[in-house]
Amino acid sequence: ALAEIPAFGRLLRGGILVQREREYVTAARVGGSSGPRVLVRHILPNAADPLIVQVAVSLTVAVFIEGAMSFLGVGVRPPEPTLGSVLSQSMPYLAQAPHFAAGPLITVTALVLGLSLIAEALNREVRR
Template sequence: MAEVPATPTTTARRHRGITVGPTTGRYLSAFKTPRGLIGLSLLGTLVLAALLAPVIFPGGYDDQGSDALTGPSAAHPFGRDEFGRDILVRSIYGLRINFSLIFLAVPLSMVLGLVLGLAAALSARLGAGVQRIFDIIIGFPGVLLGICLVTVFGPGRLALFLTILISGIPVAGRLARAAWLSQQNREYVLAARVLGISRWHILARHIVPNAMDAIVLNASIWMVTGVYIEAGMSIVGLGMQPPTPSLGVLLNNGLRFVDQSPTYVIGPALLLLLLTIAFSLIADALNRAVNS
């Protein structure tokens, strides 16, 4: 009998001598495309700059100089703020705040959404109740939800973290629920039930893998949303509080001095734009890879 040709969906792939599963192989293939390479390179550069900020700028983000609100120069490409602090240095340190929020809140949000979305597999009534909770959360736009959380916890990192976390749960949860509803009556799932395989095993073996592509794509998109939630809340004074820098805090402060020093706003806005482009390119590359 002739052998069935191996396909990416049924066999492992090899990347640079390392054997990986078919799902991981699809994700890795996204970063071989121009969009994926550019997005990953741009994001890697920003992450590296944020991580090495204490080494590159040992004086810290609060180092003050004698000149205030000066324009860009070779030593200070974004100029200085109202206290004579280097805006580029504060922007790079601000990236650390943004990355610490989105790289923790977004994955945790996707995991919680996945778990809650699959609650319908355990109990139809429990699944319906969880969906009503999702509907309530979706009814609150990100900034409005943030305002509610700020009234409880006060402005700062915790309120920002919870806003990004809670806002992303319903989207991931609905994707997981859709995967369960679309797969629960498939023949292989019904056969597994007849054979007495536990529902937990069916979820782990069949349902979760079918939901992962959508969850991963949503996570890459939600990174952009998380960046804008931080910026939006901080601009209106509900996010990080001065003197701690974040891109939103810098934009909030810079708007008051935009006539005197336009680069006070342009510098942080440029980093915000680059961050958005990086995540958008990665999301697009992943989307093409999993749907090709």
């Protein structure tokens, strides 16, 4: 999470720089709104769209990394059930009962695919 802070900061700064040059911001300032009010009511809501897309992308990556790390045994410790650890524990039984691995595999795939589709839809909506 800490590694993502610079990316979110750059996105927010870029969005603010673009939005502060818009006509509605100038109109709000001319209309007598204070700087903080213009920032909170006008600039930040319009600059937040790319951040929402970045959150969806970051969640997708986080789910994938957590599953991979738990599968390899370097993630969450075994008493805690995670999709990666459940998949790792089902590997010895793969020849006898392949359906044991199907649950975690389908869940991870559906979760990552779903979050990716949400991020893509949000990205298309922001670009309009």
